[in-house]
Amino acid sequence: MFTGIVQGTAEVVAIEEAQAFRTHTIELPDALLTGLELGASVAHNGVCLTVTAVTGRRVSFDLMRETLRVTNLGQLAVGSRLNVERAARFGDEIGGHAMSGHVMGMAELIEVDEAPNNRRLWFRLPAGLERFVFAKGYIGVDGISLTIGAVRDEGRAFCVDLIPETLQRTVLAERQPGDNVNIEVDPQTQAIVETVERVMAARG
Missing domain, CATH: 2.40.30.20 (Elongation Factor Tu (Ef-tu); domain 3)
Incomplete structure:
Protein backbone atom coordinates (compact mmCIF):
# COMPACT_ATOMS: atom_id res chain seq x y z
CA MET A 1 0.00 0.00 0.00
CA PHE A 2 1.05 3.58 -0.66
CA THR A 3 -0.09 6.93 0.68
CA GLY A 4 0.23 9.09 -2.43
CA ILE A 5 2.71 11.35 -0.64
CA VAL A 6 5.63 11.27 -3.07
CA GLN A 7 8.95 11.03 -1.25
CA GLY A 8 11.09 12.34 -4.06
CA THR A 9 12.09 11.86 -7.67
CA ALA A 10 14.58 9.49 -9.24
CA GLU A 11 16.37 9.41 -12.59
CA VAL A 12 16.27 6.47 -14.97
CA VAL A 13 19.93 5.53 -15.54
CA ALA A 14 19.62 2.34 -17.60
CA ILE A 15 17.02 0.45 -19.65
CA GLU A 16 17.20 -3.11 -20.95
CA GLU A 17 14.61 -4.01 -23.58
CA ALA A 18 13.27 -7.47 -24.37
CA GLN A 19 10.17 -8.72 -26.15
CA ALA A 20 7.13 -7.26 -24.34
CA PHE A 21 9.38 -6.75 -21.32
CA ARG A 22 11.68 -4.10 -19.93
CA THR A 23 14.05 -3.73 -17.00
CA HIS A 24 14.81 -0.21 -15.92
CA THR A 25 17.27 1.00 -13.32
CA ILE A 26 16.85 4.17 -11.31
CA GLU A 27 19.18 5.99 -8.95
CA LEU A 28 17.44 6.50 -5.65
CA PRO A 29 18.17 9.28 -3.15
CA ASP A 30 20.09 8.05 -0.10
CA ALA A 31 17.08 8.66 2.17
CA LEU A 32 15.05 6.05 0.27
CA LEU A 33 17.70 3.32 0.30
CA THR A 34 17.60 2.50 4.01
CA GLY A 35 16.40 -1.08 4.49
CA LEU A 36 15.62 -1.54 0.81
CA GLU A 37 15.88 -5.22 -0.13
CA LEU A 38 15.10 -7.52 -3.04
CA GLY A 39 11.36 -8.01 -3.31
CA ALA A 40 10.47 -4.65 -1.77
CA SER A 41 7.77 -2.52 -3.40
CA VAL A 42 8.45 0.97 -4.73
CA ALA A 43 5.92 3.11 -6.60
CA HIS A 44 7.14 4.65 -9.87
CA ASN A 45 4.76 7.37 -11.04
CA GLY A 46 2.18 5.52 -8.98
CA VAL A 47 2.94 2.05 -10.38
CA CYS A 48 3.85 -0.59 -7.80
CA LEU A 49 7.07 -2.32 -8.92
CA THR A 50 9.25 -4.94 -7.23
CA VAL A 51 12.95 -4.47 -6.56
CA THR A 52 14.96 -7.03 -8.58
CA ALA A 53 18.51 -5.78 -7.95
CA VAL A 54 20.31 -3.26 -5.76
CA THR A 55 23.82 -2.02 -6.57
CA GLY A 56 24.73 0.94 -4.43
CA ARG A 57 22.18 3.65 -5.19
CA ARG A 58 21.11 1.95 -8.41
CA VAL A 59 17.96 -0.13 -8.10
CA SER A 60 16.40 -2.24 -10.86
CA PHE A 61 12.79 -3.19 -11.58
CA ASP A 62 11.06 -5.38 -14.18
CA LEU A 63 8.13 -4.09 -16.24
CA MET A 64 5.73 -6.62 -17.78
CA ARG A 65 3.83 -5.99 -21.01
CA GLU A 66 0.63 -4.99 -19.20
CA THR A 67 2.55 -2.35 -17.24
CA LEU A 68 4.08 -1.05 -20.46
CA ARG A 69 0.64 -0.95 -22.12
CA VAL A 70 -1.40 0.69 -19.36
CA THR A 71 1.09 3.15 -17.85
CA ASN A 72 3.52 5.85 -18.93
CA LEU A 73 6.56 3.91 -17.72
CA GLY A 74 7.08 2.51 -21.20
CA GLN A 75 7.52 6.08 -22.45
CA LEU A 76 10.48 6.75 -20.18
CA ALA A 77 14.03 6.99 -21.52
CA VAL A 78 17.44 7.16 -19.87
CA GLY A 79 17.57 10.55 -18.18
CA SER A 80 13.82 10.69 -17.49
CA ARG A 81 12.73 11.50 -13.94
CA LEU A 82 9.86 9.88 -12.12
CA ASN A 83 8.04 10.13 -8.81
CA VAL A 84 8.98 7.52 -6.21
CA GLU A 85 7.43 6.34 -2.95
CA ARG A 86 8.44 3.43 -0.75
CA ALA A 87 5.63 1.16 0.40
CA ALA A 88 3.88 2.31 3.56
CA ARG A 89 4.61 0.49 6.80
CA PHE A 90 2.24 -0.27 9.63
CA GLY A 91 1.97 2.82 11.80
CA ASP A 92 2.97 5.30 9.07
CA GLU A 93 0.92 8.46 8.80
CA ILE A 94 -1.45 8.37 5.82
CA GLY A 95 -1.14 11.97 4.73
CA GLY A 96 -2.82 11.45 1.36
CA HIS A 97 -5.20 8.56 0.75
CA ALA A 98 -4.68 4.80 0.57
CA MET A 99 -3.39 3.78 -2.86
CA SER A 100 -2.68 0.32 -4.22
CA GLY A 101 -0.17 1.17 -6.93
CA HIS A 102 -2.45 -0.46 -9.53
CA VAL A 103 -2.79 2.15 -12.27
CA MET A 104 -6.04 1.97 -14.25
Whole structure:
Protein backbone atom coordinates (compact mmCIF):
# COMPACT_ATOMS: atom_id res chain seq x y z
CA MET A 1 0.00 0.00 0.00
CA PHE A 2 1.05 3.58 -0.66
CA THR A 3 -0.09 6.93 0.68
CA GLY A 4 0.23 9.09 -2.43
CA ILE A 5 2.71 11.35 -0.64
CA VAL A 6 5.63 11.27 -3.07
CA GLN A 7 8.95 11.03 -1.25
CA GLY A 8 11.09 12.34 -4.06
CA THR A 9 12.09 11.86 -7.67
CA ALA A 10 14.58 9.49 -9.24
CA GLU A 11 16.37 9.41 -12.59
CA VAL A 12 16.27 6.47 -14.97
CA VAL A 13 19.93 5.53 -15.54
CA ALA A 14 19.62 2.34 -17.60
CA ILE A 15 17.02 0.45 -19.65
CA GLU A 16 17.20 -3.11 -20.95
CA GLU A 17 14.61 -4.01 -23.58
CA ALA A 18 13.27 -7.47 -24.37
CA GLN A 19 10.17 -8.72 -26.15
CA ALA A 20 7.13 -7.26 -24.34
CA PHE A 21 9.38 -6.75 -21.32
CA ARG A 22 11.68 -4.10 -19.93
CA THR A 23 14.05 -3.73 -17.00
CA HIS A 24 14.81 -0.21 -15.92
CA THR A 25 17.27 1.00 -13.32
CA ILE A 26 16.85 4.17 -11.31
CA GLU A 27 19.18 5.99 -8.95
CA LEU A 28 17.44 6.50 -5.65
CA PRO A 29 18.17 9.28 -3.15
CA ASP A 30 20.09 8.05 -0.10
CA ALA A 31 17.08 8.66 2.17
CA LEU A 32 15.05 6.05 0.27
CA LEU A 33 17.70 3.32 0.30
CA THR A 34 17.60 2.50 4.01
CA GLY A 35 16.40 -1.08 4.49
CA LEU A 36 15.62 -1.54 0.81
CA GLU A 37 15.88 -5.22 -0.13
CA LEU A 38 15.10 -7.52 -3.04
CA GLY A 39 11.36 -8.01 -3.31
CA ALA A 40 10.47 -4.65 -1.77
CA SER A 41 7.77 -2.52 -3.40
CA VAL A 42 8.45 0.97 -4.73
CA ALA A 43 5.92 3.11 -6.60
CA HIS A 44 7.14 4.65 -9.87
CA ASN A 45 4.76 7.37 -11.04
CA GLY A 46 2.18 5.52 -8.98
CA VAL A 47 2.94 2.05 -10.38
CA CYS A 48 3.85 -0.59 -7.80
CA LEU A 49 7.07 -2.32 -8.92
CA THR A 50 9.25 -4.94 -7.23
CA VAL A 51 12.95 -4.47 -6.56
CA THR A 52 14.96 -7.03 -8.58
CA ALA A 53 18.51 -5.78 -7.95
CA VAL A 54 20.31 -3.26 -5.76
CA THR A 55 23.82 -2.02 -6.57
CA GLY A 56 24.73 0.94 -4.43
CA ARG A 57 22.18 3.65 -5.19
CA ARG A 58 21.11 1.95 -8.41
CA VAL A 59 17.96 -0.13 -8.10
CA SER A 60 16.40 -2.24 -10.86
CA PHE A 61 12.79 -3.19 -11.58
CA ASP A 62 11.06 -5.38 -14.18
CA LEU A 63 8.13 -4.09 -16.24
CA MET A 64 5.73 -6.62 -17.78
CA ARG A 65 3.83 -5.99 -21.01
CA GLU A 66 0.63 -4.99 -19.20
CA THR A 67 2.55 -2.35 -17.24
CA LEU A 68 4.08 -1.05 -20.46
CA ARG A 69 0.64 -0.95 -22.12
CA VAL A 70 -1.40 0.69 -19.36
CA THR A 71 1.09 3.15 -17.85
CA ASN A 72 3.52 5.85 -18.93
CA LEU A 73 6.56 3.91 -17.72
CA GLY A 74 7.08 2.51 -21.20
CA GLN A 75 7.52 6.08 -22.45
CA LEU A 76 10.48 6.75 -20.18
CA ALA A 77 14.03 6.99 -21.52
CA VAL A 78 17.44 7.16 -19.87
CA GLY A 79 17.57 10.55 -18.18
CA SER A 80 13.82 10.69 -17.49
CA ARG A 81 12.73 11.50 -13.94
CA LEU A 82 9.86 9.88 -12.12
CA ASN A 83 8.04 10.13 -8.81
CA VAL A 84 8.98 7.52 -6.21
CA GLU A 85 7.43 6.34 -2.95
CA ARG A 86 8.44 3.43 -0.75
CA ALA A 87 5.63 1.16 0.40
CA ALA A 88 3.88 2.31 3.56
CA ARG A 89 4.61 0.49 6.80
CA PHE A 90 2.24 -0.27 9.63
CA GLY A 91 1.97 2.82 11.80
CA ASP A 92 2.97 5.30 9.07
CA GLU A 93 0.92 8.46 8.80
CA ILE A 94 -1.45 8.37 5.82
CA GLY A 95 -1.14 11.97 4.73
CA GLY A 96 -2.82 11.45 1.36
CA HIS A 97 -5.20 8.56 0.75
CA ALA A 98 -4.68 4.80 0.57
CA MET A 99 -3.39 3.78 -2.86
CA SER A 100 -2.68 0.32 -4.22
CA GLY A 101 -0.17 1.17 -6.93
CA HIS A 102 -2.45 -0.46 -9.53
CA VAL A 103 -2.79 2.15 -12.27
CA MET A 104 -6.04 1.97 -14.25
CA GLY A 105 -4.93 3.96 -17.28
CA MET A 106 -3.41 7.19 -18.50
CA ALA A 107 -4.88 10.68 -18.80
CA GLU A 108 -3.64 13.38 -21.15
CA LEU A 109 -2.67 16.80 -19.82
CA ILE A 110 -4.77 19.20 -21.92
CA GLU A 111 -4.46 22.57 -20.18
CA VAL A 112 -2.17 24.38 -17.74
CA ASP A 113 -3.47 27.39 -15.83
CA GLU A 114 -0.72 29.33 -14.05
CA ALA A 115 -1.46 31.52 -11.03
CA PRO A 116 0.69 33.08 -8.29
CA ASN A 117 2.02 30.32 -6.00
CA ASN A 118 -0.03 27.51 -7.57
CA ARG A 119 -0.86 25.78 -10.84
CA ARG A 120 -4.06 24.21 -12.13
CA LEU A 121 -3.78 21.22 -14.47
CA TRP A 122 -6.64 19.85 -16.59
CA PHE A 123 -6.56 16.23 -17.73
CA ARG A 124 -8.69 14.19 -20.13
CA LEU A 125 -9.56 10.69 -18.95
CA PRO A 126 -9.86 7.57 -21.10
CA ALA A 127 -13.42 6.37 -21.63
CA GLY A 128 -14.78 4.36 -18.71
CA LEU A 129 -12.99 6.12 -15.87
CA GLU A 130 -15.22 9.18 -15.80
CA ARG A 131 -17.79 7.42 -13.62
CA PHE A 132 -15.30 7.36 -10.74
CA VAL A 133 -14.45 11.08 -10.89
CA PHE A 134 -16.28 13.85 -9.05
CA ALA A 135 -15.42 17.24 -7.55
CA LYS A 136 -13.62 17.00 -4.19
CA GLY A 137 -12.98 13.30 -4.65
CA TYR A 138 -9.52 11.73 -4.41
CA ILE A 139 -7.43 10.67 -7.38
CA GLY A 140 -3.87 9.44 -7.89
CA VAL A 141 -1.94 11.31 -10.61
CA ASP A 142 1.53 9.87 -11.32
CA GLY A 143 1.41 8.47 -7.78
CA ILE A 144 0.43 11.76 -6.12
CA SER A 145 -2.65 11.86 -3.90
CA LEU A 146 -4.67 14.84 -5.11
CA THR A 147 -8.13 16.31 -4.66
CA ILE A 148 -10.21 16.85 -7.79
CA GLY A 149 -11.02 20.55 -8.10
CA ALA A 150 -13.69 20.39 -10.80
CA VAL A 151 -14.96 18.22 -13.64
CA ARG A 152 -16.31 19.09 -17.10
CA ASP A 153 -17.19 17.43 -20.40
CA GLU A 154 -19.50 14.95 -18.64
CA GLY A 155 -16.71 13.85 -16.35
CA ARG A 156 -14.17 13.13 -19.08
CA ALA A 157 -12.01 16.08 -17.95
CA PHE A 158 -10.95 17.03 -14.43
CA CYS A 159 -8.55 19.47 -12.82
CA VAL A 160 -6.25 19.48 -9.81
CA ASP A 161 -4.57 22.41 -8.08
CA LEU A 162 -0.91 22.13 -7.12
CA ILE A 163 0.81 23.99 -4.30
CA PRO A 164 4.52 24.95 -4.54
CA GLU A 165 5.56 21.97 -2.39
CA THR A 166 3.97 19.50 -4.82
CA LEU A 167 5.58 21.26 -7.79
CA GLN A 168 8.98 21.20 -6.10
CA ARG A 169 8.80 17.58 -4.89
CA THR A 170 7.33 15.85 -7.97
CA VAL A 171 7.66 15.66 -11.74
CA LEU A 172 4.30 17.36 -12.33
CA ALA A 173 6.13 20.68 -12.66
CA GLU A 174 7.71 19.29 -15.85
CA ARG A 175 4.48 18.10 -17.46
CA GLN A 176 3.33 19.87 -20.62
CA PRO A 177 0.08 19.63 -22.62
CA GLY A 178 0.08 16.37 -24.54
CA ASP A 179 1.94 14.45 -21.82
CA ASN A 180 0.37 11.34 -20.30
CA VAL A 181 0.06 10.75 -16.57
CA ASN A 182 -0.85 7.58 -14.70
CA ILE A 183 -4.25 7.51 -13.05
CA GLU A 184 -5.37 5.49 -10.04
CA VAL A 185 -8.93 6.01 -8.87
CA ASP A 186 -9.51 6.10 -5.13
CA PRO A 187 -10.12 2.39 -4.30
CA GLN A 188 -13.02 3.17 -1.96
CA THR A 189 -14.74 5.27 -4.62
CA GLN A 190 -14.19 2.52 -7.16
CA ALA A 191 -15.69 -0.13 -4.87
CA ILE A 192 -18.75 1.99 -4.06
CA VAL A 193 -19.45 2.92 -7.69
CA GLU A 194 -19.05 -0.64 -8.96
CA THR A 195 -21.22 -2.04 -6.17
CA VAL A 196 -24.02 0.45 -6.89
CA GLU A 197 -23.76 -0.36 -10.62
CA ARG A 198 -24.10 -4.10 -9.94
CA VAL A 199 -27.10 -3.58 -7.63
CA MET A 200 -28.82 -1.32 -10.15
CA ALA A 201 -28.15 -3.78 -12.98
CA ALA A 202 -29.56 -6.65 -10.91
CA ARG A 203 -32.73 -4.66 -10.31
CA GLY A 204 -33.12 -4.03 -14.01
